[in-house]
Structures are given as C-alpha cells and as structure tokens.
Amino acid sequence: MIVLEQILNGVQFGLTLFLMSAGLTLIFGIMGVINLAHGSLYMIGAYAAALVAAQTGSVGLAFVSGLAAAAVSGAAIEFAVMRRLYARDHLDQVLATFALILIINQGSSMLFGRQPLFVAIPSALSGSVTLLPGLTYPIYRLLVIGLGLAVAAGLFWLIHRTRIGMLVRAGATHRQMVRALGVNVALLYTAIFGLGALLAGLVGVIAGPITAVQVGMGEQVLILAFVVVVIGGLGSVRGAFFGALAAGLVDTLSRAFLPMLFRHVMAGSNADALASGVSSISIYLLMALVLLIRPQGLLAGKP
Amino acid sequence: MTSDSLETDRARSPTRLLAPRSVAAAIAIVVLLLLPIGASVANTPSATGLMTQVAIYAIAAMSLNLILGYGGLVTFGHAAFFGTGGYVVGILYQHFAERSAFLGLVPGTDSLLVVLLAAVLIGAIVAALIGSLSLRTSGVPFIMITLAFSQMLFFLFVSLKTYGGDDGLMMRRRDVLPLVDARDDVVYYYVCLGLAAGWFILTACLTRSPFGAVLSGLRQNERRMIAIGVAPYRYRLVAFIIAGSGAALAGALMANYLRFASPDMMHWTKSGELMMMVILGGAGTLTGPLLGAAAMVTLETMLAAQTENWQFHLGIILLAIVMLTHGGLAALLRHIGGRS
Numbered sequence: 001m002i003v004l005e006q007i008l009n010g011v012q013f014g015l016t017l018f019l020m021s022a023g024l025t026l027i028f029g030i031m032g033v034i035n036l037a038h039g040s041l042y043m044i045g046a047y048a049a050a051l052v053a054a055q056t057g058s059v060g061l062a063f064v065s066g067l068a069a070a071a072v073s074g075a076a077i078e079f080a081v082m083r084r085l086y087a088r089d090h091l092d093q094v095l096a097t098f099a100l101i102l103i104i105n106q107g108s109s110m111l112f113g114r115q116p117l118f119v120a121i122p123s124a125l126s127g128s129v130t131l132l133p134g135l136t137y138p139i140y141r142l143l144v145i146g147l148g149l150a151v152a153a154g155l156f157w158l159i160h161r162t163r164i165g166m167l168v169r170a171g172a173t174h175r176q177m178v179r180a181l182g183v184n185v186a187l188l189y190t191a192i193f194g195l196g197a198l199l200a201g202l203v204g205v206i207a208g209p210i211t212a213v214q215v216g217m218g219e220q221v222l223i224l225a226f227v228v229v230v231i232g233g234l235g236s237v238r239g240a241f242f243g244a245l246a247a248g249l250v251d252t253l254s255r256a257f258l259p260m261l262f263r264h265v266m267a268g269s270n271a272d273a274l275a276s277g278v279s280s281i282s283i284y285l286l287m288a289l290v291l292l293i294r295p296q297g298l299l300a301g302k303p
Numbered sequence: 304m305t306s307d308s309l310e311t312d313r314a315r316s317p318t319r320l321l322a323p324r325s326v327a328a329a330i331a332i333v334v335l336l337l338l339p340i341g342a343s344v345a346n347t348p349s350a351t352g353l354m355t356q357v358a359i360y361a362i363a364a365m366s367l368n369l370i371l372g373y374g375g376l377v378t379f380g381h382a383a384f385f386g387t388g389g390y391v392v393g394i395l396y397q398h399f400a401e402r403s404a405f406l407g408l409v410p411g412t413d414s415l416l417v418v419l420l421a422a423v424l425i426g427a428i429v430a431a432l433i434g435s436l437s438l439r440t441s442g443v444p445f446i447m448i449t450l451a452f453s454q455m456l457f458f459l460f461v462s463l464k465t466y467g468g469d470d471g472l473m474m475r476r477r478d479v480l481p482l483v484d485a486r487d488d489v490v491y492y493y494v495c496l497g498l499a500a501g502w503f504i505l506t507a508c509l510t511r512s513p514f515g516a517v518l519s520g521l522r523q524n525e526r527r528m529i530a531i532g533v534a535p536y537r538y539r540l541v542a543f544i545i546a547g548s549g550a551a552l553a554g555a556l557m558a559n560y561l562r563f564a565s566p567d568m569m570h571w572t573k574s575g576e577l578m579m580m581v582i583l584g585g586a587g588t589l590t591g592p593l594l595g596a597a598a599m600v601t602l603e604t605m606l607a608a609q610t611e612n613w614q615f616h617l618g619i620i621l622l623a624i625v626m627l628t629h630g631g632l633a634a635l636l637r638h639i640g641g642r643s
Binding site for chain 1: 371377379436437439440442443444446447448450451452454455458459461462463464465571572575578579582586612614615617618619621622625626
C-alpha cells in the first residue's frame with residue numbers, strides 16, 4: 001500500500017513538473033528562446049494566489065488571480081524584453097532572463113519580505129479519501145493529479161486539433177514559411193508566451209498549499225523543469241510529459257525507498273547519509289543516463 | 304557577440320594600435336603591483352582585499368571565457384568547478400585540523416601548494432565527467448544540462464552533513480606557503496595576482512596555438528571544421544577540462560581568502576555572475592574577463608554598500624547592458640581607442 005501511495009505522490013509531482021516544462025518546451029519550440037524567468041512566473045502565480053487568499057479568503061478568486069498575474073507578467077516580459085532577443089544568440093537570452101530573475105526575486109522580497117507565506121489547503125479539499133482498503137490519500141493531491149491530467153489532455157487537444165495548434169506545430173518546424181503565409185507571428189509569440197506563463201502560474205497556485213511560498217521557490221522548480229525538458233527532448237510536449245512522469249517517479253520513489261534498501265547492505269547512519277545523497281541527485285542521474293543513451297532526448301523533434 | 308572582432312582587429316595595422324595598448328598595459332601592471340603600498344598610504348586597506356577578489360574572479364572569468372568566448376559554448380554551470388575548488392580546500396583543511404583522512408585514505412593538509420594542485424586536478428576530473436556528458440548536446444540543451452549538473456553538485460554538498468551541509472566549512476586559518484607568509488593579506492594579494500597573471504599568459508598562449516584556432520573555428524563554423532577533418536567533441540572536451548581546472552583554482556584561492564567554503568560557491572547565481580563578468584568585459588577577448596571581473600566586483604561592492612537590495616539594481620544594470628550593448632566593456636574601450 002505504501003508503494004502505491006508513493007507512486008501516486010510521484011505521479012502528482014511528475015504532473016506538476018510537466019506543467020512547468022510544457023511551457024518551457026513550447027516557448028523554445030516556437031520561438032527558439034530559452035527563458036530562465038519561467039520560474040519567476042511560477043513564483044508570481046504562487047504569490048498572487050497566496051496574497052489574494054489571505055486578503056479575501058476566496059479560493060476561486062485566489063485561483064483566478066494567480067493565473068491572471070502570471071499570464072499578464074508573462075505577456076509583459078515577452079513584450080518588453082523577449083521580443084527584442086529573438087534574433088540574438090542564446091547567450092543574450094540567458095543573461096537577460098537571468099537579470100530578470102534577479103529583479104523579480106529581489107523585488108518580491110522587497111515588497112513581501114523574506115518570510116515564507118503559508119497557504120492553508122481550502123477546507124473543502126483538506127480531507128482524505130479511501131481509495132482502496134488500507135490506502136487513504138489526501139483529496140487535494142488527488143485533485144492536483146486530476147487537474148494535471150486534464151490540462152495535459154487540453155494541451156494535446158490544443159496542439160493537435162485546433163488552428164492555433166496547427167500554427168504552433170508549423171511554426172516550430174518552418175518558422176519563415178508561417179510568417180510568409182501572413183500569420184501574425186508577433187501576436188502568436190505573445191500568446192504562446194502568455195500560455196506558458198499561465199501554465200507556470202497554475203503550478204505556482206496549486207503548489208502554494210503544498211510547499212511554502214517564498215522568494216527563490218521558482219528556481220528549484222525551473223531547474224527540475226530543465227532536466228525534464230532535456231530528458232524528454234527539447235521542443236517536444238509529449239516528451240516533456242513522459243520525461244516529467246519519469247522524473248517525478250524516480251525522485252519520489254528513491255526518496256521513499258532508498259534508505260530502506262541501503263539499510264540492508266550497510267549500517268543505519270551510513271545508509272541514511274548515502275541514501276539522502278543519492279536520492280537528492282537521482283533526477284540528475286536519470287538525466288545523465290538518458291544523455292548516454294539518447295543525447296537528443298527521448299522524443300526529440302515531435303512537438 | 305564579438306565573434307569576429309578579434310581577428311579583424313589583429314589584422315588592422317598593429318603598429319598604430321600596439322603603442323597605446325602596451326602603454327596602458329604597463330600602467331595597469333605598475334598600478335596593480337604598487338596597490339598595497341598605495342592602499343596603506345591612503346589608509347584604505349580594504350582596497351587590497353577588493354583587488355584580491357578581483358584577481359581571483361579574473362581567473363574564474365578567464366577560464367570561463369575560454370569555452371564561452373573562444374569556444375562559443377554557453378555553459379551555465381561554471382560555478383560547479385569554482386565550488387569544487389573551494390571544497391577541496393575546505394575538506395583537506397578539515398581533515399588536517401582533525402588529523403583524520405578523507406575516505407580514510409587521503410590525509411588532510413594545510414599546504415597551499417598541495418591544495419591548489421589538488422584543486423586543479425579534481426576540478427579537471429569533475430569537468431571531464433560533466434563535460435563528457437553535456438558536450439554530447441549543444442545549444443539550449445547544453446545550457447540546461449550544465450546548469451542542471453551544477454545544481455546537482457550544489458544539492459549534493461548541501462546534503463553532505465559531514466562537510467558542513469548548508470552552512471559550509473569554516474577554516475580557522477589560511478593555508479601556508481613555504482618561504483612567505485600567505486596568511487598576510489598583502490602577500491596573499493601578490494599570490495593571487497601572480498596566479499592570475501600566469502593564467503592570463505596560459506590563455507594567451509592557448510588561444511594563439513593551433514588548438515585555440517580550432518576552438519575558435521568550431522565556434523565560427525562547425526560544419527566547415529568537420530569537413531576539414533576536425534573532431535569537435537575532443538577539442539571542446541579538452542577546452543572544457545582546462546576551463547574547469549581554472550575555475551577550481553579560483554575557487555580554491557577564494558576559499559582560502561574567505562577561509563570559508565560553502566554550497567553558495569556553486570549556486571547557479573554564481574555561474575550567472577561569472578558569465579556576466581565575461582560578457583561585461585567582452586567575450587572572446589583576452590583582457591575582457593579582467594575588466595569584467597573588476598567591474599563586477601566593484602559594482603557589487605558599491606551597490607552592497609548603498610543598499611540591502613543591491614541585487615535588484617544589479618539586475619536592472621545587467622538587463623540594460625545586455626539589451627543595449629554588443630560586446631561589453633572591451634568593445635566599448637576598443638571603440639573609443641579606435642576613434643582617438
């Protein structure tokens with residue numbers, strides 16, 4: 001039963017990672033830019049939701065404002081900064097978005113202080129349900145899994161079944177041609193950037209009650225999202241999906257079970273120390289393994 | 304970026320440009336050598352410390368410039384090697400103080416010579432491991448992977464409670480050198496300055512060697528280099544390893560200077576700072592990283608003295624620089640020099 005519970009935890013973590021990396025990989029696939037400030041958008045979503053929830057006490061309002069804050073900031077960043085960097089090389093993009101992280105992080109600690117904010121799980125969602133005899137699981141986490149799957153399905157529908165998705169797919173492979181056919185590329189870019197920001201904000205909003213809302217929360221998730229993107233193959237949303245699930249499961253399961261496993265072969269304290277070391281880098285080891293076998297990622301080039 | 308400015312500049316009549324440039328270099332060398340005396344006369348002993356940091360960061364920035372500027376490989380994980388060097392110092396000192404041995408095999412030491420050599424060696428090994436994996440990709444995945452590996456090392460050291468974990472390792476005293484007293488700040492300044500000069504000469508020789516030419520060629524046109532029979536991976540890996548060992552040397556010097564090694568030394572923001580130094584000074588130029596390191600350390604010290612929220616202002620300045628300039632301070636100076 002504990003194995004099943006940990007697998008659910010892993011899936012939940014993996015789905016949140018997917019929502020983060022989907023935005024990153026979409027933005028790269030369409031515009032060819034690397035956006036380090038993606039983690040900051042996640043943080044903006046979390047902060048907006050936490051502050052509105054604390055002010056009004058309304059769950060719905062907090063949810064919507066978190067999403068809106070992230071999407072609006074994303075579109076603003078695209079309009080003010082990223083738009084000027086599409087033609088530059090990746091180095092300039094990295095440095096500009098690095099500067100944005102410094103500004104946004106320090107700015108939010110100036111505005112809201114260094115103390116982490118804690119968000120209570122909405123009371124309607126705070127209980128647990130019994131899934132199987134002997135397996136109870138928090139409703140909130142189940143909801144996160146459901147939401148993640150729904151958003152993933154929606155995203156696939158958007159990309160593969162709609163006109164926007166068609167432009168997205170076409171833009172990823174033949175950018176010049178799409179432009180030549182008279183598509184408003186600037187608008188498409190802002191929309192895609194906003195969509196990526198919205199997804200990051202969504203993760204921020206739902207992560208709020210699970211982790212503490214604080215400055216610097218974005219970068220931890222950002223780097224994990226990078227790993228997922230590399231594992232899945234850059235520009236591939238489907239790859240990001242499977243990469244995220246794999247990373248989420250590997251991380252959660254190694255944290256849960258490695259100490260036990262190592263205790264069979266060595267003394268308790270050594271086993272715990274080694275296990276905590278190995279499990280903290282397990283995702284990166286997975287990435288190294290994928291790089292050894294398929295350097296371009298598992299599903300590269302299939303957006 | 305300043306991809307071709309270096310070559311065109313050198314082609315331009317050397318006699319006219321050489322004179323003011325070598326005068327400027329001579330003045331800079333004299334000022335740097337006399338700095339501790341000037342600092343004690345002007346009663347600002349902190350200037351020596353500041354310049355020690357500049358010299359140390361200059362080594363790190365020069366090493367990064369080899370792969371970033373000349374090699375055109377955008378790595379966002381250079382702080383991993385900087386921190387590795389720092390931890391080599393910290394760990395060896397801790398074992399020296401406790402009279403124990405690392406993994407029960409390697410005894411600790413407080414000899415600066417041994418420690419620096421060990422740092423360079425370990426830095427090279429770590430760079431070989433990370434480089435051999437991440438150089439299998441290029442472009443944006445390469446940026447992400449180097450960043451991810453450096454964060455992996457960061458989290459590894461945070462979880463290593465034996466070596467201080469989050470808090471890092473304190474050293475009670477600086478490591479010692481034979482003949483001179485490295486614990487004296489002025490002497491230590493000269494040590495760092497000398498090593499920075501040595502690394503500068505090494506970089507100059509490397510970039511003018513056939514190896515450097517291949518490295519630059521791979522940046523400018525990889526396909527053409529492959530067509531004439533160059534295997535890119537090997538050249539890039541060697542450059543990556545040299546850069547890693549340089550950063551580790553800088554990290555070891557920094558840990559000795561601060562008498563402190565912590566996971567923060569390999570935090571990704573440190574990688575960003577190192578990159579900024581290279582860009583600020585001008586990537587792919589010999590003197591660029593020196594100027595960039597000086598500018599960055601001075602800027603940070605000035606901003607930190609003014610306001611607690613210095614990172615905010617630093618971010619705005621950096622953003623403005625990236626958005627508005629191409630080629631950094633060195634290009635700006637060359638521009639001015641070219642006009643006069």
